[in-house]
Amino acid sequence: MLDKHVAPLSEIERLHSELADRAALADEDAWAMPAEYYTSEAFLQVEINDVLRRDWMCIGHIGELRTPGDFFTTELFGEQLLTVRDTDGVIRVLSNVCRHRGNRVAEGSGNAKKFICQYHTWTYDTAGALKVAPHMKKRRVFDQSKCGLPEFASEVWMGWLFVNLEGNAISLASRVGGLEVVIENYHQDQRHLVHMEEDVWDCNWKALFENFMEGYHLSATHLNTLHPITPTKLCQKMVSGEGWTGYHACYDPDYPPREPFHPDLTEFERNNSPMYGVYPNLMVGMGTDFTLFMIIRPDGADKVRIRWGVTGQDDTPESETTQNYVSLCRSFNIEDKEKLEILQQALQTRTYQGGPLAPDDFEGTIWDFIQYMARKMGHVQSPGKIP
Numbered sequence: 001m002l003d004k005h006v007a008p009l010s011e012i013e014r015l016h017s018e019l020a021d022r023a024a025l026a027d028e029d030a031w032a033m034p035a036e037y038y039t040s041e042a043f044l045q046v047e048i049n050d051v052l053r054r055d056w057m058c059i060g061h062i063g064e065l066r067t068p069g070d071f072f073t074t075e076l077f078g079e080q081l082l083t084v085r086d087t088d089g090v091i092r093v094l095s096n097v098c099r100h101r102g103n104r105v106a107e108g109s110g111n112a113k114k115f116i117c118q119y120h121t122w123t124y125d126t127a128g129a130l131k132v133a134p135h136m137k138k139r140r141v142f143d144q145s146k147c148g149l150p151e152f153a154s155e156v157w158m159g160w161l162f163v164n165l166e167g168n169a170i171s172l173a174s175r176v177g178g179l180e181v182v183i184e185n186y187h188q189d190q191r192h193l194v195h196m197e198e199d200v201w202d203c204n205w206k207a208l209f210e211n212f213m214e215g216y217h218l219s220a221t222h223l224n225t226l227h228p229i230t231p232t233k234l235c236q237k238m239v240s241g242e243g244w245t246g247y248h249a250c251y252d253p254d255y256p257p258r259e260p261f262h263p264d265l266t267e268f269e270r271n272n273s274p275m276y277g278v279y280p281n282l283m284v285g286m287g288t289d290f291t292l293f294m295i296i297r298p299d300g301a302d303k304v305r306i307r308w309g310v311t312g313q314d315d316t317p318e319s320e321t322t323q324n325y326v327s328l329c330r331s332f333n334i335e336d337k338e339k340l341e342i343l344q345q346a347l348q349t350r351t352y353q354g355g356p357l358a359p360d361d362f363e364g365t366i367w368d369f370i371q372y373m374a375r376k377m378g379h380v381q382s383p384g385k386i387p
C-alpha cells in the first residue's frame with residue numbers, strides 16, 4: 001500500500017503547469033518532462049487519483065484463469081481485489097473484503113468452489129453472493145441477499161484483463177478501435193499464455209512505459225539482443241489514438257523470418273512487430289511468432305511492480321522455441337532495467353535536464369504518452385492530436 005504524502009502544493013502545481021505547457025507545444029518541439037515528474041511522491045498520488053483509479057488498469061491475462069473457480073488476489077491502490085472465473089465462465093473482479101467485518105475472503109491464488117472467510121466463516125460463491133453466515137438469521141437487520149461482495153467494472157480485451165476502480169470509465173474497447181485495425185491479422189486473442197513472471201525495478205512507472213514504447217534505444221541499449229532483429233533505424237511510428245500509442249519495429253531484412261506466421265499476415269505484417277501501449281499500464285511487443293507483454297503499476301515514485309508474460313500461437317510453455325523466446329526477453333529486460341535504474345538516479349542530480357525528444361518514428365510514442373497524461377489531468381491537448 002502506498003503511503004500518503006503531504007507535500008507543498010507548489011510541487012504539484014509546478015508539474016501541472018509543466019504538463020499544460022507540454023500539451024500546448026507543437027509535435028516538432030516535443031521535449032522530455034522534468035525530473036520531478038518521475039520522482040515526486042505527491043504527484044504520484046495525483047496520478048493515482050486522477051488517472052490510474054479512473055482509467056482501465058490491466059491486472060492480468062485470462063490464461064491465468066483457465067477453468068471455473070480459478071482465482072488470484074491482488075492489492076491495487078489500497079483496494080483488495082479477488083479476480084475469479086465464475087461457474088458460467090465469466091471473469092469477475094470482486095472486492096476481497098468480507099462484508100461482515102472486513103477480513104480478506106481469499107489469499108494468494110488457486111482454484112475454489114467457494115470462498116470461506118477465515119475470521120467467522122461467512123462463505124461466498126464464485127459470483128460473490130453470500131451463501132453462509134453462521135447464526136446471522138437470528139438478526140433482524142441481516143439480509144443475506146444484500147451482503148454479496150461488490151464487483152468492480154472489468155473488461156477483457158485481446159485476452160488481457162482490465163479493471164476500472166472508479167467504475168465510470170468509457171468502454172476500453174471503444175478507445176482502442178484504431179489499434180485493433182492495425183493488429184487484427186496477428187489474432188492476438190487466439191494466442192496462449194505460455195509464461196508469466198514478476199519483477200520489481202527501481203524506477204518510475206512512467207519511465208518504464210516510455211522506455212518500452214520507444215524504439216530510439218533499440219540499437220544502442222540492445223546491441224546484441226534486439227538490434228539484429230529490430231534496429232532503431234527501421235522504426236515506424238503508428239498514428240495513435242485516444243487510448244493507445246504504438247510503432248512498428250520492422251525486422252532487419254537479413255534476419256531469418258520469424259515463423260510460423262498466421263496465414264492472414266500481409267507481407268508488411270510478416271516483417272514487423274507492432275509495439276503498442278494501452279494507457280496507462282499495459283505494454284505489448286507483438287512478434288509474428290510470440291507476444292511479450294508487461295503489466296506495470298507504481299509502488300512509490302521510484303519503484304515499479306511488473307508482471308510480464310509471453311503468449312504464443314501454440315500452448316507449449318516447455319517447448320524449446322518458447323523457452324528461447326523467454327530467455328531473449330529476460331536478456332533485454334536486464335538491459336532495460338539497468339538503464340532505467342541509472343536514469344532514476346540521475347533524476348536526483350542537480351544537473352539533470354530533460355532534453356528534446358527524438359523524431360516521431362523514434363520517440364513520438366513518449367510524446368503521445370505525455371499528451372495522454374496531460375489530457376487526463378485536464379490540460380488541453382494540442383489541436384488535431386487525437387484521431
Ligand code: FES
Nearest residue numbers: 098100101117120
Ligand atoms: S470478517 Fe469475514 S466472517 Fe467475519
Ligand SMILES: [Fe+2]
Nearest residue numbers: 211212221336
Ligand atoms: Fe528496451
